[in-house]
Amino acid sequence: MHTFHSIRIQSVSELTRSIRGLLETEFPFVSVTGEISNLRKPSSGHLYFTLKDADAQIKAVLFRPQQRYLNLEPRDGQEVVCRGRISLYEPRGEYQIIADTLEEKGAGLLQAAFEKLKRDLATEGLFDPSHKQEIPLLPARITLVTSPDGAAVHDFITMAERRFPHFPLEIYPVAVQGSQAPRQIIDAIEWLNRESRTELIVLCRGGGSLEDLWAFNDEQLARAIYASTIPVVSAIGHEIDFTIADFVADYRAPTPTSAAEAVVPDRDHLTSLIQTCGQRLIKHQKDLIINARFRVRSHKRVIGDPSLLLRSFRYRLAKTSTDIHATLSRKLGKHNRLIFDLAEKLQGRNPGHQLAVTRQKLEGLEKRLQLQTKKYFEKRHYTIRSHAALLDAVSPLSILARGYSITTILPQGTLVRESNQLTIGGQIEIILQRGKVKGTVTAIE
Amino acid sequence: MAKKNFEESLARLEEITEVLEKGELSLEQSLKMFNEGIKLVEFCHTKLDEAQGQVDLLLKKNGRMEPVPFEPSVKQDVIQEDSD
Numbered sequence: 001m002h003t004f005h006s007i008r009i010q011s012v013s014e015l016t017r018s019i020r021g022l023l024e025t026e027f028p029f030v031s032v033t034g035e036i037s038n039l040r041k042p043s044s045g046h047l048y049f050t051l052k053d054a055d056a057q058i059k060a061v062l063f064r065p066q067q068r069y070l071n072l073e074p075r076d077g078q079e080v081v082c083r084g085r086i087s088l089y090e091p092r093g094e095y096q097i098i099a100d101t102l103e104e105k106g107a108g109l110l111q112a113a114f115e116k117l118k119r120d121l122a123t124e125g126l127f128d129p130s131h132k133q134e135i136p137l138l139p140a141r142i143t144l145v146t147s148p149d150g151a152a153v154h155d156f157i158t159m160a161e162r163r164f165p166h167f168p169l170e171i172y173p174v175a176v177q178g179s180q181a182p183r184q185i186i187d188a189i190e191w192l193n194r195e196s197r198t199e200l201i202v203l204c205r206g207g208g209s210l211e212d213l214w215a216f217n218d219e220q221l222a223r224a225i226y227a228s229t230i231p232v233v234s235a236i237g238h239e240i241d242f243t244i245a246d247f248v249a250d251y252r253a254p255t256p257t258s259a260a261e262a263v264v265p266d267r268d269h270l271t272s273l274i275q276t277c278g279q280r281l282i283k284h285q286k287d288l289i290i291n292a293r294f295r296v297r298s299h300k301r302v303i304g305d306p307s308l309l310l311r312s313f314r315y316r317l318a319k320t321s322t323d324i325h326a327t328l329s330r331k332l333g334k335h336n337r338l339i340f341d342l343a344e345k346l347q348g349r350n351p352g353h354q355l356a357v358t359r360q361k362l363e364g365l366e367k368r369l370q371l372q373t374k375k376y377f378e379k380r381h382y383t384i385r386s387h388a389a390l391l392d393a394v395s396p397l398s399i400l401a402r403g404y405s406i407t408t409i410l411p412q413g414t415l416v417r418e419s420n421q422l423t424i425g426g427q428i429e430i431i432l433q434r435g436k437v438k439g440t441v442t443a444i445e
Numbered sequence: 446m447a448k449k450n451f452e453e454s455l456a457r458l459e460e461i462t463e464v465l466e467k468g469e470l471s472l473e474q475s476l477k478m479f480n481e482g483i484k485l486v487e488f489c490h491t492k493l494d495e496a497q498g499q500v501d502l503l504l505k506k507n508g509r510m511e512p513v514p515f516e517p518s519v520k521q522d523v524i525q526e527d528s529d
Binding site: 136137138140141148157164166167168169170171172173191195265267270271273274275277278280281282284285288292 | 450451452455458459461462465466468472475476479482483485486489490492493496497498499500501502503504510512515
């Protein structure tokens with residue numbers, strides 16, 4: 001008891017302020033999920049509500065300046081994720097969340113998955129404008145892939161009927177939300193491509209929450225739309241909702257009504273277009289014929305009677321032809337004379353004459369040459385014979401025949417005239433009248 | 446003239462009309478084009494008239510999809526029938 005009394009007594013304000021400090025320090029940033037209830041928006045413009053779950057609740061406020069960042073319109077019963085800080089409102093002694101943002105529960109995850117798939121498929125080229133197919137002007141048949149009970153199909157048919165009464169439409173019934181939806185829509189697209197002669201597919205669904213439209217963010221569905229050889233139009237949700245199917249479709253209409261407006265041909269417009277063309281063609285053709293007839297008539301006047309004209313042409317032709325003939329023969333006569341004169345001149349310079357004279361000269365020269373050659377050789381023979389007799393008399397060979405011999409030093413072959421030309425052991429060769437002898441010097445005297 | 450679809454025919458028709466109205470063709474050429482144009486007018490009209498039908502609902506019967514006239518007022522629980 002004593003201890004109790006010794007504690008300093010605080011005012012309510014003091015205590016409250018210190019609790020507030022404690023809370024603000026401990027919870028500067030919280031993320032809490034719960035259901036909105038007791039939502040109020042007084043004239044101050046701030047949003048007051050209570051977040052609750054099965055077992056607890058906490059008061060919350062979203063001040064007016066923060067509200068412009070909201071992606072949703074908060075309403076009672078909504079499951080949200082609230083981010084903010086804890087504070088305490090001293091006048092009431094109530095702690096509360098000062099909220100910065102409110103998001104739909106699960107939206108963050110879904111949104112992130114959506115963005116990732118969108119990015120991946122875009123990178124892969126599924127949204128390429130170059131892959132988009134033309135929407136036919138007058139399809140033989142349009143097939144709606146949709147739920148047959150929804151308002152969407154009704155909206156489409158109403159607009160279609162207005163543009164083209166009794167246009168051939170077909171409904172391929174599928175679930176447009178829930179886990180079965182993507183598979184059923186894919187099957188429909190594949191079946192139509194395989195089995196049907198339809199020329200346009202419209203994926204049709206009314207608006208809904210992000211979760212409601214989730215079937216149209218299926219990756220396999222995106223691929224089925226991309227693979228379809230029949231053009232695919234998406235007509236899903238309202239203006240602000242975009243799905244993956246919208247990006248990959250050949251044409252995106254924001255609503256079923258606007259899809260019908262875009263793809264169902266306007267019968268009256270087409271009819272009048274064709275009629276106008278037909279009328280313009282006929283009018284133009286009439287004008288052309290009238291004009292051509294007029295021109296023929298006026299030319300006829302200028303030309304006059306064509307048979308007279310023809311006769312005059314024929315006369316001119318005959319005269320011209322005679323003139324040409326005369327001129328030609330005159331020119332030809334002159335040329336013939338010139339050629340004859342030239343031929344005579346040419347004959348005078350025939351190289352045959354020159355050739356005969358030259359040949360005679362050549363034969364005379366040839367005979368003289370033969371005679372001179374013969375004389376020369378006879379003279380030479382005589383001279384050689386007399387020289388040979390003289391040579392024979394002085395030949396060393398005739399001396400050898402008389403028993404003399406010739407000694408030479410080897411290997412030079414120098415004649416030996418005196419003994420001092422030799423050395424003991426030197427090689428010598430002795431030439432006899434018949435044969436040679438080699439020897440070594442053994443003594444010199 | 447090769448068989449064309451409605452869209453190509455209409456485009457060709459408009460082209461012919463414009464070319465003829467420019468008046469740069471010989472009489473013979475324009476007569477030829479005129480005849481082609483008139484044929485296209487007939488073809489387009491026929492195509493428009495042929496585009497007449499009704500709204501069909503494809504129903505799965507014995508494993509095959511068969512068209513039946515669509516009655517928007519009647520609630521048709523097709524999804525259940527599909528899973529049969």
